[in-house]
Amino acid sequence: MDNSYRNFASLMGTVLVLFVTILAAFGLLYSYSTINTYNFILLVLILITVIVTLFYFVSSIAIMYVYRRKKASRIVLCISRTGLRMLFPLVIVLTGLFGGNKDTIKKFYIDFNNLLVDTMDKKYSPDEIMILLPHCLQYSECEYKITNDINNCKRCGRCCIGFIADISAEKKVPAYVVTGGTAARNIVSKKEPKIIISVACERDLSSGIADVGRIPVIGIVNDRPNGPCYNTNVDVDAIRNKLESIINEKE
Numbered sequence: 001m002d003n004s005y006r007n008f009a010s011l012m013g014t015v016l017v018l019f020v021t022i023l024a025a026f027g028l029l030y031s032y033s034t035i036n037t038y039n040f041i042l043l044v045l046i047l048i049t050v051i052v053t054l055f056y057f058v059s060s061i062a063i064m065y066v067y068r069r070k071k072a073s074r075i076v077l078c079i080s081r082t083g084l085r086m087l088f089p090l091v092i093v094l095t096g097l098f099g100g101n102k103d104t105i106k107k108f109y110i111d112f113n114n115l116l117v118d119t120m121d122k123k124y125s126p127d128e129i130m131i132l133l134p135h136c137l138q139y140s141e142c143e144y145k146i147t148n149d150i151n152n153c154k155r156c157g158r159c160c161i162g163f164i165a166d167i168s169a170e171k172k173v174p175a176y177v178v179t180g181g182t183a184a185r186n187i188v189s190k191k192e193p194k195i196i197i198s199v200a201c202e203r204d205l206s207s208g209i210a211d212v213g214r215i216p217v218i219g220i221v222n223d224r225p226n227g228p229c230y231n232t233n234v235d236v237d238a239i240r241n242k243l244e245s246i247i248n249e250k251e
């Protein structure tokens with residue numbers, strides 16, 4: 001038996017024991033409960049519903065307020081940030097259930113997250129910033145291995161990598177091209193940037209932003225004229241502008 005199978009089987013066993021215990025507890029409660037027990041359970045359920053509804057209401061108001069005003073006090077920013085993080089998975093599930101467009105919701109999440117980073121109005125030295133790029137920006141028939149080092153790019157102009165490599169060299173901000181979420185997480189934990197400018201699709205950006213948590217991420221959604229993950233493109237000026245808004249040019 002390999003380790004992963006053993007871990008999986010043990011986890012399944014633990015969950016099963018947990019469910020059986022809960023079932024037994026409910027059985028006991030049912031046999032010995034009086035009308036007062038039912039009233040108490042109902043009261044607890046009402047209380048939980050009130051708390052969740054209040055949290056949902058306050059968070060929604062805070063998110064809308066910050067989004068429209070583009071600024072707010074620390075406490076409102078904190079409520080909106082926490083609210084969005086907690087409500088986002090729920091909203092995504094509901095969007096899926098009602099057959100809505102999840103990318104639109106993810107785009108809002110990315111825009112709102114960018115707004116929160118903007119409100120921090122913090123400047124960083126070039127070596128504290130990281131530009132993170134998806135491999136699909138590279139022209140599919142290019143033979144140069146830019147995932148090792150973006151400077152292997154020969155700036156031939158067939159894709160946007162060359163222009164981004166120029167910005168990276170000019171501003172002295174390291175840029176990395178990664179093949180997926182795991183590679184992105186590895187490079188982030190290895191280099192420990194203070195802020196990331198990340199290019200990706202709505203799905204990867206929203207999950208990446210949630211993954212890195214404590215590190216601010218400025219997300220820029222790529223264009224996908226040839227479908228997902230193939231010869232994609234990005235507004236290079238948007239990267240430059242975002243970079244100039246956070247970089248401390250004196251360093």
Ligand code: SF4
Binds near residue numbers: 154
């Ligand atoms: S710009 Fe760079 S990465 Fe893009 S095709 Fe040319 S050499 Fe390859």
